[in-house]
Amino acid sequence: MARVIVVGAGLGGLPAAYELRHYLGRGHQVTLVSQSPKFTFIPGLVLVALGHIPLERVQLEVATLAKRHGLEWVQGKVERIDPKLQRVYTADRVLDYDYLVIASGSELATDVVPGAGVYSHSICTPSHALAARTAWAEFLEQQGDLVVGALPGAGCFGPAYEFVLMAEAELRRRGIRDKVRITFVTPEPYIGHLGIMGLQNAYELTASLLARRGIYTVTNAEVVEIQPDRVVLADGRTFKFGYSMFLPAFRGAEFVRVSGLGNAKGFLPVLPTMQHQDYSNIYGVGVAVQLDQPDKTPVPIGMPKSGQMTEEMALAAAHNIAVQVGTLPPPFMEPTLEALCFAEYGETGIAYVAAPVMPDPVTGKRRYSFAWQGVWVNWVKAAFERYFLLKMRLGLGLPWFEKLGLQVLFGLSLSRPAVQRPQAQEVIQV
Numbered sequence: 001m002a003r004v005i006v007v008g009a010g011l012g013g014l015p016a017a018y019e020l021r022h023y024l025g026r027g028h029q030v031t032l033v034s035q036s037p038k039f040t041f042i043p044g045l046v047l048v049a050l051g052h053i054p055l056e057r058v059q060l061e062v063a064t065l066a067k068r069h070g071l072e073w074v075q076g077k078v079e080r081i082d083p084k085l086q087r088v089y090t091a092d093r094v095l096d097y098d099y100l101v102i103a104s105g106s107e108l109a110t111d112v113v114p115g116a117g118v119y120s121h122s123i124c125t126p127s128h129a130l131a132a133r134t135a136w137a138e139f140l141e142q143q144g145d146l147v148v149g150a151l152p153g154a155g156c157f158g159p160a161y162e163f164v165l166m167a168e169a170e171l172r173r174r175g176i177r178d179k180v181r182i183t184f185v186t187p188e189p190y191i192g193h194l195g196i197m198g199l200q201n202a203y204e205l206t207a208s209l210l211a212r213r214g215i216y217t218v219t220n221a222e223v224v225e226i227q228p229d230r231v232v233l234a235d236g237r238t239f240k241f242g243y244s245m246f247l248p249a250f251r252g253a254e255f256v257r258v259s260g261l262g263n264a265k266g267f268l269p270v271l272p273t274m275q276h277q278d279y280s281n282i283y284g285v286g287v288a289v290q291l292d293q294p295d296k297t298p299v300p301i302g303m304p305k306s307g308q309m310t311e312e313m314a315l316a317a318a319h320n321i322a323v324q325v326g327t328l329p330p331p332f333m334e335p336t337l338e339a340l341c342f343a344e345y346g347e348t349g350i351a352y353v354a355a356p357v358m359p360d361p362v363t364g365k366r367r368y369s370f371a372w373q374g375v376w377v378n379w380v381k382a383a384f385e386r387y388f389l390l391k392m393r394l395g396l397g398l399p400w401f402e403k404l405g406l407q408v409l410f411g412l413s414l415s416r417p418a419v420q421r422p423q424a425q426e427v428i429q430v
């Protein structure tokens with residue numbers, strides 16, 4: 001019997017555990033270890049922070065899901081991994097594994113900019129979104145200037161655009177838009193870069209929408225400090241605010257760093273098969289994985305790791321473990337990292353497609369990329385949230401009809417057979 005541990009019950013970990021359960025059959029053990037008792041659909045946190053929906057709408061109890069779908073469940077924060085002894089350590093448990101999937105998301109590097117996370121809000125975790133929501137409700141009463149954006153090194157920009165444009169729509173709805181000056185401050189070299197350079201149509205659509213909504217934009221912005229009432233840039237410019245929301249840079253989980261499994265930022269270096277470059281029985285999935293930003297921007301930015309990319313990685317990791325265990329025939333699979341992202345912008349939205357997100361390292365080109373605008377994007381996004389939560393309740397990872405839909409509607413493929421690599425073919429004896 002193979003023992004597989006999945007660390008993290010988020011957008012990567014839970015689908016990975018379901019796919020493993022499906023591929024391995026009941027003769028093998030799949031254990032889910034996560035510090036939070038709840039699964040959170042993180043993309044929903046923008047709406048939570050703006051008070052549009054309650055947090056509970058985007059959360060599920062992991063213990064219930066695990067019991068229902070045949071997963072062992074351990075609630076605990078992983079503190080260390082010993083990859084040689086093949087052990088995972090939490091505060092009060094030692095767990096042995098034959099295969100390990102690390103899907104522990106990110107930690108927020110707010111400490112690199114003084115005042116960030118103290119005087120500015122973030123919406124990256126459930127508790128941050130709730131704090132942001134309380135302050136937003138107070139702001140709506142008192143008003144002032146609104147400054148939204150991303151800090152240097154951030155790789156996730158979509159939620160900042162969503163927040164600023166939905167906040168603007170809310171201010172208009174309440175008839176107080178003229179009382180609030182709104183500034184969007186980003187390290188991106190241009191509006192709509194999104195960490196994915198050269199996304200066709202993205203600049204035109206996104207920049208013109210911000211301009212039409214009267215939002216002043218600052219690009220190549222290096223925020224060096226956030227003071228109680230203002231944001232300070234490296235070039236000396238300051239922007240006063242009554243409310244500010246900044247997405248910080250991410251880094252990998254502490255246990256990845258202390259276990260010597262990560263790069264300097266604690267992200268996992270993985271092969272295209274999602275196997276750790278030094279340990280063929282350890283896999284990385286989602287935000288925990290190292291993806292280098294190919295664009296050398298004036299202010300450093302990271303690489304976005306979207307929900308769909310995360311799911312593709314989860315699918316490939318589960319498939320490849322099943323090949324190693326012997327319940328699936330070779331070949332190994334690798335994620336294509338082709339991705340579609342729906343961004344809700346008030347009365348309209350923009351769907352961004354990058355196929356793949358990482359351009360070809362030699363030609364710098366993609367198969368295709370595009371951005372479409374319309375209110376339908378918001379309907380699809382709302383429907384997708386419900387669909388995602390439903391499939392998590394039903395114990396489905398990436399079902400065939402979702403893959404087919406993405407292929408037919410958007411021309412996206414999610415995984416492909418991996419190029420043969422000696423390390424990837426190693427079979428672990430269990």
Ligand SMILES: Cc1cc2nc3c(=O)[nH]c(=O)nc-3n(C[C@H](O)[C@H](O)[C@H](O)COP(=O)(O)OP(=O)(O)OC[C@H]3O[C@@H](n4cnc5c(N)ncnc54)[C@H](O)[C@@H]3O)c2cc1C
Pocket residue numbers: 007008009010011012013033034035036038039042043044045046076077078079103104105106123124125156158159253255285286287288305306307308310340341342343
């Ligand atoms: C505000 C926001 C909005 C977003 N909107 C979109 C969007 O609209 N579309 C899109 O495609 N992507 C979006 N993303 C990106 C998307 O949320 C991520 O790609 C996705 O959540 C990554 O999944 P993950 O499993 O890597 O991490 P997460 O979903 O964050 O899950 C990490 C899991 O690991 C657990 N964990 C962490 N540390 C430990 C530890 N030491 N021990 C045990 N467990 C641990 C956590 O409790 C959690 O269960 C958004 C991101 C943010 C922050």
